Amino acid sequence: MEDNKLQIYNFAKQNNLCVISTCVENIPESAVVDYVISENLEIFFNSYIASRKYKNLLINPKVSIVIGFGEALKTLQCAGSAEMLEGHDESAVINKYADTLLFSRRWKNKEMRYFRVKLSWVRLSDFSDFPPTQVELNLEDF
Numbered sequence: 001m002e003d004n005k006l007q008i009y010n011f012a013k014q015n016n017l018c019v020i021s022t023c024v025e026n027i028p029e030s031a032v033v034d035y036v037i038s039e040n041l042e043i044f045f046n047s048y049i050a051s052r053k054y055k056n057l058l059i060n061p062k063v064s065i066v067i068g069f070g071e072a073l074k075t076l077q078c079a080g081s082a083e084m085l086e087g088h089d090e091s092a093v094i095n096k097y098a099d100t101l102l103f104s105r106r107w108k109n110k111e112m113r114y115f116r117v118k119l120s121w122v123r124l125s126d127f128s129d130f131p132p133t134q135v136e137l138n139l140e141d142f
Contacts, residue, residue, distance in 0.1 A: 004135045005041065008124050011068070012037045012076055018067040020045065020117075022056035029056055035067075036096050041139060043078070043117040044085075044093045054113060057082050063117055073127040080119035080139075090114050 021030040029052045035045040043065060047054040057063070061081045068075040085093055093114045123136040 004137055007135055008076060008122055008137065009037065009039060009041060011074060011124055012041075012043075015067050017069075018043070018045075018065050020053065021064045022053050022060065023062070024056045024059045029053060036093070041119050041122065043080075043119065044096065044114060045117070046112050046114045048111050049113060050111065057084070057115065065117065075125050075127075077123045077125070078117075078119050079121045080117045082115045082117045085114045085116055089116070 016034050016036075017032055018035050019030050020033050021028055023029070031051070031053050033045045033047070033053075035043050037043050047057070061083060063080060063082050065078040065080075066075060067078070093116070119139050121136075121138055121140075123134055126133045
């Protein structure tokens with residue numbers, strides 16, 4: 001794995017919460033969700049079908065994501081497209097959730113759907129030093 005991509009992956013893997021933002025008809029919506037990340041920098045999360053996030057994603061799959069909060073002064077900003085998972089892909093993500101997160105979600109609730117975000121752009125910023133350092137990748141090139 002290329003060094004910058006590995007640095008971004010390792011940072012995202014240290015966290016398990018992110019803010020995901022969707023937008024429909026010029027009305028933004030943001031929510032904190034738990035997530036897992038693959039080595040290919042794909043982000044997986046779930047959503048209840050009653051949520052605004054879920055309804056927005058059915059109309060507009062474009063999302064932005066922020067990972068990293070608190071005293072570390074590091075954040076990862078991302079943009080990409082979400083797709084709802086089904087069948088084997090969904091089962092694999094449910095198992096990855098159970099193996100990765102601090103709690104077990106090895107179940108499929110009929111009111112919950114799982115999504116994969118294929119990132120097109122990421123920027124890891126470290127504001128703990130001056131000047132701040134940044135690593136930016138356009139993943140459409142990968």
